[in-house]
Amino acid sequence: MTIVPASLYPFAQSGCRRRQILLTHYLALFGACATVPYQLFYLLSEPLYYAPILGFNIAAMAGYIAALYCNIKARTELASRLVLIVSVCHIIGVNLLIGASAGVYLFFFSVSIVVPFLRPAASLGSLVVFEIFIGALLLACHLLCRGSGVISPVPSPFVEWIFAGSTVGALGITLIIATLFRNDIVTAETRLMSANDELYKLSATDELTKTLNRRGLEDYLGRLRSSHARPRPRLGVAMCDVDYFKSFNDHFGHAAGDTVLAQVADTLKASIRNPGDCIARYGGEEFVIVMPGATPDTLMQAAERARQAIESLAIPHPCQERPRVLTISAGVAVVELDGPASLGLLLRDADKALYRAKHEGRNRCVAWARQTAA
Numbered sequence: 001m002t003i004v005p006a007s008l009y010p011f012a013q014s015g016c017r018r019r020q021i022l023l024t025h026y027l028a029l030f031g032a033c034a035t036v037p038y039q040l041f042y043l044l045s046e047p048l049y050y051a052p053i054l055g056f057n058i059a060a061m062a063g064y065i066a067a068l069y070c071n072i073k074a075r076t077e078l079a080s081r082l083v084l085i086v087s088v089c090h091i092i093g094v095n096l097l098i099g100a101s102a103g104v105y106l107f108f109f110s111v112s113i114v115v116p117f118l119r120p121a122a123s124l125g126s127l128v129v130f131e132i133f134i135g136a137l138l139l140a141c142h143l144l145c146r147g148s149g150v151i152s153p154v155p156s157p158f159v160e161w162i163f164a165g166s167t168v169g170a171l172g173i174t175l176i177i178a179t180l181f182r183n184d185i186v187t188a189e190t191r192l193m194s195a196n197d198e199l200y201k202l203s204a205t206d207e208l209t210k211t212l213n214r215r216g217l218e219d220y221l222g223r224l225r226s227s228h229a230r231p232r233p234r235l236g237v238a239m240c241d242v243d244y245f246k247s248f249n250d251h252f253g254h255a256a257g258d259t260v261l262a263q264v265a266d267t268l269k270a271s272i273r274n275p276g277d278c279i280a281r282y283g284g285e286e287f288v289i290v291m292p293g294a295t296p297d298t299l300m301q302a303a304e305r306a307r308q309a310i311e312s313l314a315i316p317h318p319c320q321e322r323p324r325v326l327t328i329s330a331g332v333a334v335v336e337l338d339g340p341a342s343l344g345l346l347l348r349d350a351d352k353a354l355y356r357a358k359h360e361g362r363n364r365c366v367a368w369a370r371q372t373a374a
Contacts, residue, residue, distance in 0.1 A: 019117050024071050024080045026176050031064035031087055034169055050152050053097040060090040080118045095141040099150035103163035105141035108134050110173040208258055209265035212280035224292055225337045236294030236334040238303040239350040243327045243362045245285035247319035264310060271306040296334050296367055303330040303365040327363035
């Protein structure tokens with residue numbers, strides 16, 4: 001759970017802006033809290049001797065708390081500048097007071113990593129200049145703040161403990177930055193994949209009937225052909241067409257026609273039983289039932305079951321002779337897929353069977369047999 005107020009980083013904000021807010025917040029919290037153990041050591045050891053470093057650390061903590069307050073109040077630019085100034089002054093001051101052997105200068109590494117993300121709008125030239133400046137400070141603190149040059153050196157073995165704590169702290173800040181970026185990348189990739197999936201779903205779905213559209217059907221058939229382990233997988237298709245739909249539309253209007261198409265699609269979806277089967281709107285009042293692995297008999301049974309289910313809806317159709325209810329005709333075909341051409345052949349065969357069903361009087365299912373088609 002984040003400790004940064006949620007109001008500071010709504011999704012409308014850019015990733016750079018959100019990182020700037022988070023880094024400022026975490027750095028200010030770290031600066032305000034990290035020196036507390038050292039303050040306790042100074043107080044319990046020789047408070048008068050370490051009075052300069054005690055006072056300096058308290059002043060730095062006040063600066064970090066002020067940066068936190070500015071960040072919470074949404075004055076993020078001021079907060080990021082303040083946390084940078086306070087941290088650089090803090091590192092220099094502590095090195096002057098207790099010496100380089102405590103390892104506080106190691107935090108300049110963290111500062112050099114953080115700066116490009118705290119100041120995302122800064123130009124490349126200004127960042128290079130600042131990094132050179134930070135490098136010079138690091139070398140100066142390491143080389144100059146030694147021995148007699150310091151005011152209140154920390155004795156051994158405490159200085160080694162402080163050095164270890166400084167190293168862990170510098171590495172911890174670097175880890176925070178890496179974690180923030182990793183989380184941002186994972187979140188961005190997850191949102192991108194989700195958006196792509198939603199976009200594909202919208203582009204492959206018929207809005208009216210909530211079935212696959214023609215593009216979705218072509219993609220689905222292509223995936224079926226490429227995903228089967230068998231060299232020549234069998235695939236069955238039933239092409240269905242609402243009988244005299246134009247007359248229905250002209251008589252009742254397009255709104256009623258759309259309602260009927262949605263009812264037909266729902267009924268077709270209810271008629272399929274295997275998880276791999278699917279329904280697609282092929283165009284207008286035409287639908288396709290796809291059944292991977294179907295035999296001619298099982299495909300014909302599914303098509304007949306769908307035809308009877310549509311007829312049993314008893315939707316009035318006064319423009320049709322007998323029965324005077326809405327019906328469908330279906331043409332079924334089965335092929336063994338051995339290449340892209342076989343998909344086109346399958347749909348053509350199903351379309352020919354559908355034409356034959358209409359020619360024979362509609363409201364029926366007809367199977368296309370290639371060996372008798374000549």
